[in-house]
Amino acid sequence: MVFVRQSMPTCPPKLQQRRVLKKILMVAFVATAFTCVAQKKDIRLEDIWAQPTFRFDYVYGLNSMKDGEHYSSIDETTGNVDEYDYASGKKAATILKVADLVPEGKKDPIQMEDYQFSDDEGKLLLPTESDAIYRHSEKSNYYVYDRKSKKLMKLSEGGKQMYATFSPDASMVAFVRDNNIFIKELATNKEVQVTSDGLFNSIINGAADWVYEEEFSFAQAFSWSPDGKKIAFYKFDESKVKEFQMAEFGTLYPGNYKYKYPKAGETNSVVSIHIYDVAGKSTKTVNIGPEKDQYIARLQWSKDPNTLSLLRLNRLQNKAELLFANAQTGETKIVYVEESKTYVDIHESQGDFCHFLENKQQFIIMSERDGFNHLYLLDMNGNLLNQITKGTWDVMSIEGIDEKNKTIFYISTEVAAIDRDLYSVGFDSSNKKKLSTGAGNNKPDFSRTCKYYINVFSDANTPYMITLHNASGKQLRVLKDNVELKKKLREYKISPKEFFTFKAASGDILNGWMMKPADFNPNRKYPVFMTVYGGPGVNTVNNAWGGADFFWHQLMAQKGYIVISVDNRGTGGRGAEFKNCTYKQLGKLETEDQIDAAKYMGSLPYVDKDRIGIMGWSYGGYMSSLCITKGADYFKAAIAVAPVTNWRYYDTIYTERYLQTPQENASGYDENSPINFVSRMKGKYLLVHGTSDDNVHFQNTVEMVTALTKANKQFDLAIYPNKNHGIYGGNTRLQLYNKMTDFLVQNL
Numbered sequence: 001m002v003f004v005r006q007s008m009p010t011c012p013p014k015l016q017q018r019r020v021l022k023k024i025l026m027v028a029f030v031a032t033a034f035t036c037v038a039q040k041k042d043i044r045l046e047d048i049w050a051q052p053t054f055r056f057d058y059v060y061g062l063n064s065m066k067d068g069e070h071y072s073s074i075d076e077t078t079g080n081v082d083e084y085d086y087a088s089g090k091k092a093a094t095i096l097k098v099a100d101l102v103p104e105g106k107k108d109p110i111q112m113e114d115y116q117f118s119d120d121e122g123k124l125l126l127p128t129e130s131d132a133i134y135r136h137s138e139k140s141n142y143y144v145y146d147r148k149s150k151k152l153m154k155l156s157e158g159g160k161q162m163y164a165t166f167s168p169d170a171s172m173v174a175f176v177r178d179n180n181i182f183i184k185e186l187a188t189n190k191e192v193q194v195t196s197d198g199l200f201n202s203i204i205n206g207a208a209d210w211v212y213e214e215e216f217s218f219a220q221a222f223s224w225s226p227d228g229k230k231i232a233f234y235k236f237d238e239s240k241v242k243e244f245q246m247a248e249f250g251t252l253y254p255g256n257y258k259y260k261y262p263k264a265g266e267t268n269s270v271v272s273i274h275i276y277d278v279a280g281k282s283t284k285t286v287n288i289g290p291e292k293d294q295y296i297a298r299l300q301w302s303k304d305p306n307t308l309s310l311l312r313l314n315r316l317q318n319k320a321e322l323l324f325a326n327a328q329t330g331e332t333k334i335v336y337v338e339e340s341k342t343y344v345d346i347h348e349s350q351g352d353f354c355h356f357l358e359n360k361q362q363f364i365i366m367s368e369r370d371g372f373n374h375l376y377l378l379d380m381n382g383n384l385l386n387q388i389t390k391g392t393w394d395v396m397s398i399e400g401i402d403e404k405n406k407t408i409f410y411i412s413t414e415v416a417a418i419d420r421d422l423y424s425v426g427f428d429s430s431n432k433k434k435l436s437t438g439a440g441n442n443k444p445d446f447s448r449t450c451k452y453y454i455n456v457f458s459d460a461n462t463p464y465m466i467t468l469h470n471a472s473g474k475q476l477r478v479l480k481d482n483v484e485l486k487k488k489l490r491e492y493k494i495s496p497k498e499f500f501t502f503k504a505a506s507g508d509i510l511n512g513w514m515m516k517p518a519d520f521n522p523n524r525k526y527p528v529f530m531t532v533y534g535g536p537g538v539n540t541v542n543n544a545w546g547g548a549d550f551f552w553h554q555l556m557a558q559k560g561y562i563v564i565s566v567d568n569r570g571t572g573g574r575g576a577e578f579k580n581c582t583y584k585q586l587g588k589l590e591t592e593d594q595i596d597a598a599k600y601m602g603s604l605p606y607v608d609k610d611r612i613g614i615m616g617w618s619y620g621g622y623m624s625s626l627c628i629t630k631g632a633d634y635f636k637a638a639i640a641v642a643p644v645t646n647w648r649y650y651d652t653i654y655t656e657r658y659l660q661t662p663q664e665n666a667s668g669y670d671e672n673s674p675i676n677f678v679s680r681m682k683g684k685y686l687l688v689h690g691t692s693d694d695n696v697h698f699q700n701t702v703e704m705v706t707a708l709t710k711a712n713k714q715f716d717l718a719i720y721p722n723k724n725h726g727i728y729g730g731n732t733r734l735q736l737y738n739k740m741t742d743f744l745v746q747n748l
Contacts, residue, residue: 040491040492040493041491041492041493042492042493042555042558043492043493043551043554043555043558044555045552045555045734045737045738045741046734047551048551048552048555048737049733049734049737050731050734053488054485054488054489054551055484055485056463056464056482056485057464057466057480057481057482057484057485058456058464058466058480059073059454059456059466059479059480060073060074060076061073061074061081061114061115062445062454063115063117064445064446064447064448065083065121065448066119066120066121066448067448068086068447068448068449068450068451068452069085069086069087069447069449069451070083070084070085070086070092071083071084071086071447071454072084072095074115078097078098079098079112080094080095080096080097080098081094081095081096081115081124082094082095083095086447086451086452086468086476087452087476089468089476089477089479095124095147096112096115096124096145096147098112100145100150100152101126101143101145101152102152103143103152103154104152110126110128110143110152111128111129112126112127112128113126113127113128113130113140114126114127116164116165116166117166118166118170119166119168119169119170120169120170121147122146122147122148122170123144123145123146123147123166123170123186124144124145124147125142125143125144125145125155125164125165125166125173126142126143126144126145127140127141127142127164128140128141128142128143129141129160131160134210134213134214134219134694135213135214135219135695136213136217136218136219137162137207137208137213137219138162139160139161139162139177140160140161140162140164141154141155141160141161142154142155142156142161142164142173142175143155144173144186153186155173155175155184156175156177156182156184156191158177158182158191159177159178160177161175161176161177161182162175162176162177162207162219162220163175163176163206163207163219163220163222165220165222165224166224167224167228168224168226168227168228169228170186171185171186171187171228172184172185172186172228172278173186174194174206174222174224174231176205176206176207176220176222178198178200179198179199179200179203179204179205179207180193180194180195180196180197180198180205180206181193181194181195181205181206181222181231181233181276182194183231183278192281194206194231194233194276194283195233195235195283201238201239201243201258201259201260202237202238202239203235203236203237203238203239204221204234204235204236204238204269205222205233205234205235206220206221206222206233206234207219207220207221207234207236208220208221208234208236209236209238209241209260209269210259210260210261210651210694211261211262211268211269211651211652211653212234212236212269212295212653214651214653214654214695215348215651215653215654215657216295216297216298216346216348216653217348217349217351218351221233221234221236221299222234223299223300223301224301225301225305225308225327226301226303226304226305227305228278229277229278229279229305230275230276230277230278230305230327231275231276231278232273232274232275232276232286232299232301232308232327233273233274233275233276233299234271234272234273234274234296234299235271235272235273235274236269236270236271237269237270237271237272238260238269240267240270241260241261241262241266241267241268241269242260242261242262242263242266242267243258243259243260243261244258244259244260244261244697245257245258246691246692246693246694246697246698247691248692248722249691249721249722250721250722257692259694261651261694261697262651262652263648263649263650263651263652264647264648264649264650264651264652264655264656264659264661264662264669265648265652265656265661265662265663266652268293268295268315268652270292271288271294271295271296272285272286272288273285273286273288273296273299273308273310273325274286275308275325275327275330284328284329284330285330286308286310286325286330286332287325287330287331287332288310288312288323288332289312289332291314293315294312294313294314294315295312295313295314295315295317295653296310296311296312296313297311297312297313297320297346297348297353298310298311298346298352298353298354299311300352300353300354300356302324302354302356302360302363302380303356303357303358303359303360304360305327306326306327306328307324307325307326307327307380308324308325308327309322309323309324309325309353309354309356310322310323310324310325310332311323311346311353313344313346315652315656315661316343316656316657316660316661317343317344317653317656317657318339318340318341318342318343318344319337319338319339319340319344320337320338320339320344320346321334321336321337322334322335322336322337322353322354322382323335324380334382335380335381335382336365336378336382338367338369340368340580342576342580342583343580343583343657343658344368345368345373345537345576345579347366347373347397350366350397350398353365355398355401357401357403358403359403360380361379361380362377362378362379362380362385363377363378363380364376364377364378364388364398364401364408365378366395366398368575368576370387370390371575371576371577372391372392372393372394372575372576373394373395373396373575373576374387374388374389374390374391374394374395375387375388375389375395375398375408375410375425376388377427386427386428386429387429388408388425388426388427388428388429389410389412389425389429389432390429391414392575393412393413393414393573393575394412394413394572394573394574394575395410395411395412396410396411396412396413396420396572396573397410397411398410399411399422399444399445399446399453400444400446400450400453401450402449402450402471404449405450406426406427406428407424407425407426407427407431407450407471408424408425408426408427409422409423409424409435409444409446409450409453409471410422410423410424410425411423411442411444413573413574414434415439416439416543417511417539417541417567417572417573417574418499418511418539418541418542418543418573419439419440419441419543420440420441420442420443420542420544421434421436421442422434422435422436422442422444422455422473423435423436424471424473433472433473434473435469435472435473436455436457436473437473438457438459439459439543440457440458440459440460440462440543440544441457441458441459441542441543441544441545442455442456442457443455443456443457444456444469450471451470451471452468452469452470452471452476453468453469453471454466454467454468454469454479455467455468455469458544458545458546459543459544459545460496460497460499460513460542460543460544460545461496461497462545463482463485463486463545463546464480464482464545465478465480465481465482466478466479466480466481467479492554493518493554493558494518494554495515495516495517495518495520495554495557496515497513497514497515498513498514498515498516499511499512499513499514499541499543500512500513500514502596502597502600504592504593504596504597505592505596506569506589506592506593506596508569508578508593510566510567510568510569510593510596510597511541511566511567512541512564512565512566512567512597513541513564513565514562514563514564515553515554515557515562515563515564516557516562517557517558517560517561517562518557518558520606521606522605522606523606524606525606525607525608526560526561526562526606526607526608527560527561527562527607527608527611527612527613527748528561528562528563528564528598528601528602528607528608528611528612528613529553529556529561529562529563529564529613529614529615529744529748530563530564530565530566530594530597530598530601530612530613530614530615531549531553531563531564531565531614531615531616531620532565532566532568532594532614532615532616532620532623532624532627533616533617533618533619533620533623534567534568534570534571534590534594534616534619534620534623535570535571535618535619535620536570536571536572536579536580536582536586536658537570537571537572537579538571538572538619539567539571539572539573540565540567540571541565541566541567541571552737552741555741556741556744559741559745561744561748562601562606562607564597564601566593566594566597568589568590568592568593568594568597569581569582569589569590569593570582570586570589570590582658583658584658584659584660584665584668585659585668585671585672586647586658586659586668586672587622587623587626587672587673588671588672590623590626591623591626591627591630591631591672594614594623594627594631595627595631595634598612598614598627598631598634598635599634602634610636611636611748612634612635612636612748613635613636613637613638613639613683613744613747613748614627614628614635614637614638614639615638615639615640615641615740615744616639616640616641616643617641617642618641618642618643618644618695618696618725619644620641620643621639621640621641621642621643621644621688621696622640622643622644622645622674624638624639624640624643625638625640625643625645625674625685625704626672626674626677628640628674628681628683628685629674629677629678629680629681630672630674630677630680632680632681632682632683633682635683636683636684636747636748637683637684637685637686637743637744637747637748638683638684638685638686639685639686639688639740639743639744640685640686640687640688641688641689641727641736642688642689642690642693642695642696642700642701642725642727643674643687643689643696643700643701643704644696644700645673645674645675645700645701645703645704645707646669646673646675646676646700646703647659647662647669647673648662648669648673649696649697649699649700649703650696674704675703675704675707676707678704678707678708678710678711678713679711679713681708681711681713683747684715684716684743684747684748685708685713685715685716686715686716686717686718686739686740686743687701687704687705687715687716687717687718688701688717688718688719688720688727688736688739688740689701689718689719689720690719690720690721690722690723690724690725690726690727691719691720691721691722691723692721692722692723692724693723693724693725694724694725695724695725696725698719701717701719705717716743718736718739720732720736
């Protein structure tokens with residue numbers, strides 16, 4: 001998916017979820033409901049991007065222990081991994097001390113970046129010295145720590161590893177290096193090479209290619225069977241995928257980085273699935289059908305070690321088939337099929353497609369088959385046993401499954417599309433209960449037995465409140481309340497975030513939020529600064545704390561702007577029809593809705609309708625570019641950061657999911673690409689891009705510049721050498737936000 005800046009703890013590209021300690025941010029991007037009368041200080045860009053002025057408290061490295069009665073987390077002060085009792089809240093033990101992480105022959109401990117338990121919790125895998133590759137991928141030097149002996153062992157001396165994973169009995173660790181799969185036998189220190197044909201930009205074993213990693217949201221492409229006797233893995237043959245190259249600046253003669261990137265309508269990798277027998281050192285190929293131009297979007301073992309599940313999608317992604325493979329023979333059968341007139345949403349950010357039950361007889365899926373995203377219970381033959389949830393709202397995620405009590409815990413938008421509430425319900429749809437209280441956003445982390453959960457609650461004007469609850473929703477204790485942050489915010493001019501709705505020309509009621517200047521006077525006329533993302537299924541109008549630009553929005557409100565964001569058609573939480581209506585015409589309806597938002601704001605008595613500007617990043621940059629071109633009569637200024645300017649330049653999986661291929665739907669590409677409408681532009685336009693953007697290529701900005709020049713349109717341009725899609729590192733963010741602030745002050 002195209003990058004979207006969301007509320008913490010979501011991170012920019014290449015700050016992967018796994019590197020927990022590296023991601024303990026010292027800057028919180030937060031909001032508050034405190035009134036502004038008594039505030040004294042102005043927020044400075046240095047407070048946001050250069051200094052830890054607005055620290056927040058959080059629980060890092062959270063992991064539920066296998067007994068369901070304890071959890072572990074990383075102590076921010078010591079760096080140790082400690083164990084806590086759910087029921088009492090007391091510290092039960094220190095699992096790992098930093099002082100014990102000194103390799104043999106060294107003086108200093110390793111810098112632990114994350115930790116992964118073996119199934120018996122007797123050993124830990126510790127990645128160090130990690131190098132980010134793409135959004136979810138990285139390579140590291142891994143160490144194995146034995147809790148009983150307190151011995152630390154380097155996993156391999158052959159070079160950095162990727163995706164190191166314990167076997168179920170903790171006797172082995174599988175990993176990927178140089179596009180091949182290896183197994184380390186811990187007792188003998190022997191390293192076994194599983195594959196040998198891996199080759200950069202040609203064959204990948206056990207790791208995803210670029211487009212699978214980006215758009216299906218997984219990078220590790222192998223999995224141990226439940227009994228540890230086999231490893232199932234992907235093989236990507238990307239030899240026929242065209243290369244994209246990026247200049248690498250900083251030397252007398254800039255270098256080139258080349259990687260395989262399939263643009264819309266072009267050739268994808270050919271994917272095959274294989275099963276390696278550990279004892280026999282033999283490999284079988286799984287029968288995934290004769291079609292080569294397809295996707296295997298998920299690979300997952302069922303609870304039966306002889307049954308491997310695969311989710312197969314056709315290239316247009318409007319048909320999904322769940323296959324069960326016999327691990328002994330590699331033969332498959334289709335057990336479930338889902339088709340759509342638009343596309344089948346497999347909810348790629350949610351991980352597994354199936355939630356297999358321990359009884360080995362049933363599994364649970366999420367599906368939009370009735371028009372809204374709901375939960376379904378099926379047997380192992382794919383027969384529907386029960387639609388667990390129903391209603392004109394969406395289930396957003398499955399958070400826990402308690403098989404003993406036949407209860408599932410989930411997050412939904414039943415109350416409102418801007419909220420995320422926690423519910424429990426029986427497998428038979430009985431005993432449904434709303435567990436969360438108060439309007440806002442809930443992010444629970446359940447114990448293994450689902451007896452307890454740790455919840456991160458926030459709303460638009462309340463910082464993170466981290467609490468521990470039992471399964472009935474009763475709060476047992478507060479873990480973090482961010483009281484110090486609340487005190488700090490009282491020193492600053494903070495405007496509350498207000499929610500509003502309006503009726504668009506389409507007849508749809510659209511959700512929005514608004515920040516007014518702290519000294520707002522309804523008798524004055526204010527300029528409006530709109531911020532947008534607008535892409536399929538992604539919301540920016542959330543009743544949640546923070547966001548990477550929240551303080552910047554506060555700063556703009558301090559400067560006299562009304563700041564707003566509106567969720568157009570195509571965004572999530574309101575059912576398939578609302579989300580999928582942009583199919584085959586990305587940008588059209590979304591732009592109409594953002595124009596309607598500008599018109600609505602312009603109709604308000606306290607708004608200067610001739611001073612409305614808009615800014616977006618990635619898909620949002622695409623939207624802001626459309627608004628300043630196709631919507632030129634309504635926007636005075638626009639900022640586009642890392643924008644798509646023509647969907648022909650973007651990747652196959654994402655683009656074709658919503659637009660089909662350029663060969664099949666040329667008009668859908670051309671009629672809503674801002675590059676084709678620059679002649680309409682009237683207002684001021686700032687275009688920003690990093691030259692090493694592996695996601696939305698710098699090519700998009702180059703071609704936009706070419707079109708603007710040809711049309712004799714003036715514009716501002718900011719280029720960031722060697723920066724990726726997130727444009728961060730060093731002093732980059734501070735400089736960029738200074739530039740954007742100055743641009744708006746001068747032109748809006």
